[in-house]
Amino acid sequence: MSEIDETEPTRPFLTARWTNLAMLNYEIEPADLAALVPAGTELDDFGGRTFVSLVGFQFRDTRVLGIPVPFHRHFEEVNLRFYVRRDDDRGRRRGVVFVKEIVPRAAIAWIARRLYNENYVALPMTHRHDLRRRPTGSGASVSYGWTHRGRSNRLEVHVAGSPSVPDESSEESFITEHYWGYVRQRNGTTLEYRVAHPRWSVWRASKSDLDCDVAAIYGPEFVSALSGAPSSAFLAQGSEVAVHRGRTLVG
Numbered sequence: 001m002s003e004i005d006e007t008e009p010t011r012p013f014l015t016a017r018w019t020n021l022a023m024l025n026y027e028i029e030p031a032d033l034a035a036l037v038p039a040g041t042e043l044d045d046f047g048g049r050t051f052v053s054l055v056g057f058q059f060r061d062t063r064v065l066g067i068p069v070p071f072h073r074h075f076e077e078v079n080l081r082f083y084v085r086r087d088d089d090r091g092r093r094r095g096v097v098f099v100k101e102i103v104p105r106a107a108i109a110w111i112a113r114r115l116y117n118e119n120y121v122a123l124p125m126t127h128r129h130d131l132r133r134r135p136t137g138s139g140a141s142v143s144y145g146w147t148h149r150g151r152s153n154r155l156e157v158h159v160a161g162s163p164s165v166p167d168e169s170s171e172e173s174f175i176t177e178h179y180w181g182y183v184r185q186r187n188g189t190t191l192e193y194r195v196a197h198p199r200w201s202v203w204r205a206s207k208s209d210l211d212c213d214v215a216a217i218y219g220p221e222f223v224s225a226l227s228g229a230p231s232s233a234f235l236a237q238g239s240e241v242a243v244h245r246g247r248t249l250v251g
Contacts, residue, residue: 056144095180159203193246208233
């Protein structure tokens with residue numbers, strides 16, 4: 001299960017179901033991320049290797065403070081993220097930092113920027129998946145598309161067989177089991193918030209594809225890492241998720 005801190009408020013700010021998480025994971029030089037690491041955290045690594053992940057998934061039945069928002073319950077998101085950790089007197093917290101998050105609705109992007117200072121943008125988006133129409137063991141695929149400055153972009157994974165919970169020492173487990181978010185604020189402080197969910201079952205991808213104008217969307221510092229083949233690619237089933245209010249780190 002996810003890390004739980006009993007001192008945190010029990011009522012989350014946002015709840016939803018995250019489904020069909022297509023995750024493409026790329027090794028990157030730590031120096032390319034150094035300027036983006038929030039104060040109070042440090043880069044997390046897996047066996048000495050540092051990663052960024054491009055992740056596409058679906059929000060389903062989204063609720064804010066338990067209330068469904070009309071026309072904003074079901075939507076896609078694509079984000080580029082990397083991994084950090086923080087040690088305090090309660091132990092080690094492993095989290096993610098989002099470089100940019102793309103959603104299809106301007107109101108969602110505005111709320112995330114206003115409350116968390118996350119770098120959300122609203123762009124036209126599409127998704128396609130055929131998992132339910134394929135028998136177990138046959139090929140299936142999930143893809144997410146978005147349009148930026150008139151150019152179409154897409155990430156896609158193909159899978160086969162049945163999903164399973166990855167071994168705790170695996171790269172898949174490292175990528176999926178970060179249960180905190182860290183965001184640099186405008187005044188240089190860091191906001192920390194908890195994202196609670198159980199461990200996810202995953203399919204390893206038999207094939208993956210990324211067609212993206214990386215420099216225009218994410219910046220030239222990510223072109224080299226995202227131009228080659230990913231270190232790993234998989235599809236996570238997802239689950240119910242609870243995103244808690246953030247708190248500013250002190251010291």
